[in-house]
Amino acid sequence: MKHPTRRSALALAAVAALALTGCGSSDPLGGGDTASGSPAGTGGTGGTARADTLVIGSQQYYSNEIIAELYAQALEAEGYTVQREYQIGQREVYLPEVESGAIDVMPEYSGNLLQYYDAEATATSPEDIHAALAQALPEGLRPLEPAEATDQDSYNVTRQFAEKHSLTSLADLRNVDEPLKVAANSEFETRPYGPEGLKKAYGVDVTVVPVEDSGGPLTVKALVDGDVQLADIYSADPSIESEDLVTLEDPENLILPQNVTPIVSDAVDEEAAAVIDEVNAKLTAEELIGLNRQSVEEQASSADIAEEWLAGQGLA
């Protein structure tokens, strides 16, 4: 008690020493290295999959989990053994595992994934993006055919706000004379289609209010309550329709298309790829919104939703 400063300093030194010794031992940013270096990289639930077992992952996003479950059940119907690794956070968590081969199938979104691997990418059309993505992916990974369904960021306003300021396109935001706040996940701040992109493409100033539910109910609530004027909501989100929101058009292609694109490892052979392709081919924008609606409004589990949909499509 007599020498608080000295004690704190010692403690700081101890903490720093801990950090330093740890830092020296490995390259922290080598995400692939760290994951491949650890046999337990597949997470807490299981050991290494057998060669004939396909590991299917999903983002920490309910809609992504449904798509993963679609692939999983379709593969199981064809006699494959599937191990599920769902809800594995965001890209920085799961991509190292995908790259290391611990996960074989991962439903992804084309535009954002391309930007993750190549921040300078210039492609804007779905086809160009797909081609660029095939190039950008690390060795051992390949994208399968994209679905028609997209689930991309979109700027939304309430019907009332749109009518008050006669808004249909992002460009119309220039005519709004009040300060604009947009609710979105925090990474939106640095995305090319975020505030800076919006300023560059349309000359509109916005500030971000981070809400980490990926355009979920809280984001929508913030918009409807009038706490924010704009909300970044994924285009496949059923609440756009149920809350009667207006998605602002993006004539400058500021936001890259996010077609649902499975990323697979070499463990996925042509036959297995064909099964996934077949599912993906039936996955239209409307179908995806429908699936999401079942999850959010009927609170159905991904397994039930997938089972019903595959049966309805004659796929299982």
Next chain:
Amino acid sequence: MNWVLDNLPLIADRTWAHLATSLPAILAALLVSVPLGWLAHRYRALNGPVLTGAGLMYAIPSLPLFIVLPVLIGTGVRDAVNVMVALTLYGVALLVRSVADGLDGVPPEARSAAVALGYPPLRRFLTVDLPLAGPVILSGLRVVAVSTVSLCTVGAVLGIPSLGLLFTDGFQRGIMAEILTGILLTAVLALVLDRLLVALGRLAMPWTRKAAGVDA
């Protein structure tokens, strides 16, 4: 409550993952804290640094620790080892002080009596000091158990399986029942563990039981 009934396997799965992560961490925290606490108790010079260091550890936000730790120890973010190490660190942060306090509180008479009786040092530590410090250590361990179980949920933000996934998923889908289930189960797990520790403590330290039926 429909959501609960429809998702029992999922809930069981998450509960299991939660226990599988938090229980080893609690145990590891105890095993690490005893020698550390002893050092802090035995060597005055180490007392300040160890206890303040431990206190500071608790001030590190859990979320970045979950991310930074794999960078430091070379595991994957979702690696069970990563989560356990992080939770263990927090547990140690709380428990070292209890161990040191408990050992400090051992009556010197008891200790010198043991010395006088000719106990060798390690045996004396294990059979006299540690049991007498037991009640204080136990109360620290109870806090650690409850807070570890509660803290374990934070990993869900990174996709680390636990009951916390019910929060993140329910949050995105707007299912209150899912979040509530997660909260209640976490609390129940913590409290059950707490009662269990109390019961274990009574078994292991019969002398701490309140004397029953003694006239006033």
Next chain:
Amino acid sequence: MNQLWEAVLWCLDPGRWTGPSGIAARSLEHLGYTLLAVLIAAAVAVPIGWWVGHTGKGRGAAVAVSGAARALPTLGVLTLAGLLLGIGLVAPMTAFVILAIPSILAAAYAGFEAVDRRVIDAARAQGYTGAQVLWWIEVPLGLPVLVGGLRSAALQVVATATLAAYVGAGGLGRYLFLGLKTQDYAMMLGSSLLVVTLALVLDGVFALAGRAAVPRGVTVARRGVTA
């Protein structure tokens, strides 16, 4: 090593410190959330804790409530409150206050219980009223323990206040989540360092307050006699 160095550089970049979303503003927000949460929690828990400690009534209930509150996962409370209350400060505050209450409540009654019963008995025998025992004996003698409780509550909240950014509020959590979601390790680690620094500062302030709170007669007792 590199990582830590870059994080330190990130913290020290003067360009990041200014402006409404600069480090200075975010740190102040963070500190503000922490103090507000501790203040509200204290306003709730201290009177209850004192009442429990003074009367000896409801101790079982207080232990149970603070035990249960400790067991409530902050992330769960935060998301639930978020869904119910919308974005802004109310939801995270609710979670932080619940987080802070157990330590403060326990410290408030434990401080009273630590007062030698004989001292209180003697005071009553001298003719102190209940209120005089409370204000002149139990409160001053229980204060060091209470400050200790406020200290650990503040440290818990300061570390957890990063979660405020999860539901649309500010604080240093803004950097943390942004760094997390954009794989910006320097930002993530840097903001963590800032939180730890803030915690250190708070800890120091509370340590000083804790020492000031010990009545002189008790300090002397600890030091032993210097005749």
Next chain:
Amino acid sequence: MISYRSVTKRFADGTVAVRDFSLEVPRGSLTVLAGSSGCGKTTLMRMVNRMVDPTSGQVLVDGEDVAGRNPVALRRRIGYVMQNSGLLPHRTVAQNIATVPRLNGMDRRAARRRTGEMMDLVGLDAQLADRYPAQLSGGQQQRVGVARGLAADPDILLMDEPFGAVDPLVRSELQRQLRQLHGQIGTTILFVTHDMDEALALGDQIVLLRTGAQVDQQGTPRQFVAEPANDFVRTFLGLDRGQRTLHRERAADGSVVVVDAHGRPAGVLAEPGDQPEDQPDAGPHPGATAEAGPRPGSQDAPTA
């Protein structure tokens, strides 16, 4: 002065601490309630200032039932000294002594003056006024306790084993001074102890109690030693073991030594004329300043 009338105390758990107890404590007397722990003596004492209320029966002070008095006001009129002094650790000696006068509304200056008088009365060096209790020796703390009990000039002083925690040497000194003080101020003192030697040394009147506050014997010290009422009293006094059966023996140097039944020396027989002064009017208190400062390392070292 203080009268117990068929007092019974039954605690919530069913224990009967006091059963049908009656006693008159004469004004100005020093009455000792003696007995083993658990005999109900402290409970009896605490009924006087309503720290405990009897289940049935009455306790009268100056003929008035205390049950009708406001406990706080009552307590401020009755001094109380307890074992381990019960001093407020965060108040100085002066503040502790001034407690009740200040509670009664005495202004700071007057209270300070009163404190000085009290410290002088109990033989405390004025320099100790600004010390904290933890800086005092056990004996000094007890003196402060007595000073505090007397500061409001009460008619009654209750003392609950006040010297139980100090070493024998200091205890006998404190006992001697208490006798002296009692003679000086004439306050009615009700004194509780389990130590029969202390009872014999202090009491004008001794009441020896057994479990449930059953009176074994009541009388003067002389009556106790000379006419023990029964075997219990005999045992309690140590009469049966010969500890108080004293004989004269002439020592080698010619002086007369008094020994007990086991031949252990109990004292020296004084010739008429050189009796020690222990009369109330014995002037300045010898030994009063013997403890002016704490003496680290001595038996009477502070208990901090």
